[in-house]
Amino acid sequence: MRIVIAPDSFKGSLTAAEVCAAVEAGVKRAAPNAATVAVPMADGGEGTLDCFLRGAGWREVRMTAADPLGRPVAARYALSADGRSAVVELASASGLPLLAPGELDPLRADTYGTGELIADAVRRGARDVLVCIGGSAGNDGGTGLLRALGVRFTDASGADLPPGGAALARLAAIDDSGLAEEVRAARFRVACDVTNPLVGPRGAAAVFGPQKGATPAQAAELDAALTRFADVLAERTGRRVHDLPGAGAAGGTCGGLVGVLDAEPARGAELVADLMGLPAALDGADLVITGEGRLDGQSAGGKVVSSVAGLAARHGVPVVALAGSVAGPLDELRALGLTAAFSLADGPRTLAELTEGAGALLTALAEEVVRLRLA
Structure with missing residues (x-):
């Protein structure tokens, strides 16, 4: 047998x-x-990075990044032997387990630290970046990650919005002029482990918000804020991610990456199955x-x-x-x-x-x- x-x-x-x-x-x-x-x-969430590191031709890179509340935390990602490809696991810097139960803050937690990992990988020469999402602590639509790469999210007065998903209710404009050329030249793929849309009754806030400490009222607030984010994205880029399958993964991070960086969603488990x-x-x-x-x-x-x-x-x-x-x-x-x-x-x-x-x-x-x- x-x-x-x-x-x-x-x-x-x-x-x-x-x-x-x-x-x-x-x-x-x-x-x-x-x-x-x-x-x-693994399915694109926690543990996916370890699967790649067990495979041939990958090495671990360790660095300090921001945790979901902006505090320094030891994080890591993987680079291929030739340095041209990178695997970044969102949970390493922006994961829910990094917060104690009393620290959960679904309105303010963000993904900035994951963006720092991506920025470091791109600076080292990576031009094919796989972002493994899942297990996030926030519902910021990936805006923290994108801010770390140089994207600005501003209100009607032109002021930068504070971190977190709730602030997106006041979003008026998205400015990606600060994106480095090497980021623009990179191919981004997003390993998703769910098929939920960004917003609505099966969206990021409604389904996964409670796991991150959101009350029903906060989940509704976050859903409205992410809807505003998706509306502005559609106006700015022409990409509609409101009901895109998988866009709600990791607090809407998949939707933000697709909308701003034209990232390609992929089934995380299928990628790992091929690799292993x-x-x-x-x-x-x-x-x-x-x-x-x-x-x-x-x-x-x-x-x-x-x-x-x-x-x-x-x-x-x-x-x-x-x-x-x-x-x-x-x-x-x-x-x-x-x-x-x-x-x-x-x-x-x-x-x-x-x-x-x-x-x-x-x-x-x-x-x-x-x-x-x-x-």
């Missing part, structure tokens, strides 16, 4: 590589002679085990499980997903190729228990899956 293990990380618990190791241990319990191939995955050699690994496989922290209806919108299931289906290989929690319906995932899904919970457990014991629970569950497959 040949089993491919291709999971995402379990946020707050295990990295994708650690998930692979736990699952592999369970596989070997059930089938000691099985051949296993570990392919740690997953298509080749599936040749001759008997089973694929994938997974993520929570499996639900949103998982079909570009998350790791959906991408792995679709790829495996094209190779005719059954796919089983293991997750901390499984919440249906999973009809879209099954249509993509998912065979079955199982939760780690082996009885009544708290979230803390599941998080702390995820490794052992994954091993036990993987063993049972393989025993069933053998039967």
